[in-house]
Amino acid sequence: MVNPAAPGRPGRASQVSAGAVAKVVLVAAAILAGLYLVYLIRDVVGLFMIAIFFTLAIAGPVDRLDKLGAPRWLAILVMYLGIGAAIFGIGLLIVPPLVEGIDGLSEDFPSYVEDLRQNETFREYDDRYDITGSLQDQAGQLPSRLGEAAGTLRDVTVGVFSSFIQLFSILVITFFLLIEGRRILDFIYRQLRPERENRIRTVANDISNAISGYVFGAFVIATLAGTMTYITLSLLDVPFALPLAIVFGFFDLIPLVGATIGGILVSIVVAFTSFPVGFLIWGAVLFGYQQIENNLIVPNVYGQAVRIHPLVVIAAILIGAALLGVLGALIAIPAAAAIQAVVRDYWAYSGRNLGRIAAKAAAAIDPEDEPGDAALS
Numbered sequence: 001m002v003n004p005a006a007p008g009r010p011g012r013a014s015q016v017s018a019g020a021v022a023k024v025v026l027v028a029a030a031i032l033a034g035l036y037l038v039y040l041i042r043d044v045v046g047l048f049m050i051a052i053f054f055t056l057a058i059a060g061p062v063d064r065l066d067k068l069g070a071p072r073w074l075a076i077l078v079m080y081l082g083i084g085a086a087i088f089g090i091g092l093l094i095v096p097p098l099v100e101g102i103d104g105l106s107e108d109f110p111s112y113v114e115d116l117r118q119n120e121t122f123r124e125y126d127d128r129y130d131i132t133g134s135l136q137d138q139a140g141q142l143p144s145r146l147g148e149a150a151g152t153l154r155d156v157t158v159g160v161f162s163s164f165i166q167l168f169s170i171l172v173i174t175f176f177l178l179i180e181g182r183r184i185l186d187f188i189y190r191q192l193r194p195e196r197e198n199r200i201r202t203v204a205n206d207i208s209n210a211i212s213g214y215v216f217g218a219f220v221i222a223t224l225a226g227t228m229t230y231i232t233l234s235l236l237d238v239p240f241a242l243p244l245a246i247v248f249g250f251f252d253l254i255p256l257v258g259a260t261i262g263g264i265l266v267s268i269v270v271a272f273t274s275f276p277v278g279f280l281i282w283g284a285v286l287f288g289y290q291q292i293e294n295n296l297i298v299p300n301v302y303g304q305a306v307r308i309h310p311l312v313v314i315a316a317i318l319i320g321a322a323l324l325g326v327l328g329a330l331i332a333i334p335a336a337a338a339i340q341a342v343v344r345d346y347w348a349y350s351g352r353n354l355g356r357i358a359a360k361a362a363a364a365i366d367p368e369d370e371p372g373d374a375a376l377s
Helices: 012-040 042-067 072-117 120-129 131-156 164-190 194-235 241-251 258-273 277-305 310-324 326-365 371-376
Strands: none
Touching: 012 042, 042 072, 042 164, 042 194, 072 164, 072 241, 164 194, 194 241, 194 258, 194 277, 194 326, 241 258, 258 277, 310 326
């Protein structure tokens, strides 16, 4: 009798092992090749990701206009025109008054210093700590600080697109995704098994709801912050109340640090125009609003819309800011919500698989038991 494992004739086990190793090598090579291809076309992938995010962000209003009877293409164009008009209008409200205010502040700064020096208490502290010298230094740096603020606004808005071609490409991709997105998704879903189709549909709906909810929540929070700033500055008779309120609301979109950055910029203007009473009142209002926003508004708005743990929010923001700066901090929360939806589905599906395996194992041990009974036990 011939031994199949004898020298010179490879055994079945070794053949299976060699086949498994070859399969693993081929799979690893395919994955590496795919990753390298994605790296080569990373700019195109980035454009599609931004377009998908933009699509999910405005899909809700477009669907509402569609339900009201407007053609879908017209609803999309209305949203485009509305967003463009809003950006242009905000620029007109912010840039000219701020530039004019900076120029006027630079010219009138010596008179402001003399007015401050007439206050006996301020004069005493000024002689001790050289406050006016520090204010003069800060006034000299205002143009550069304005440039930094404008740079941040540019990075978050149009600065994301390095050229008009990229912006046009994203708008075109978004347009077609809004027009044909449902048909594309339905076609993809039909290629899957029924069970997998239900899973993918659930995950896709969770991601879509998280992104649209985050955009709506961010708009609500920014509106509340801007309204609070406008009312406070108007009561204090601070010039440029509306542009400053828009600036503060815009910076408040940045999680964790946005309200602080915007509050400091507004505080500089308030300090030069209404010191010390207005400055102290604004500081108290800003501190109180930040506490209310961090402990009440943000948890309720984002908690209902995105439904992720605050620790996950903080970690996601830090990672996003480290990778993509301000833009990364802005998209960190919806990205974390999308990852959470995928992980939640995988966890639930893995749990069901474990239940089936346990039921089959119990039925194999005791054939009289039904698999369903074993799963319940």
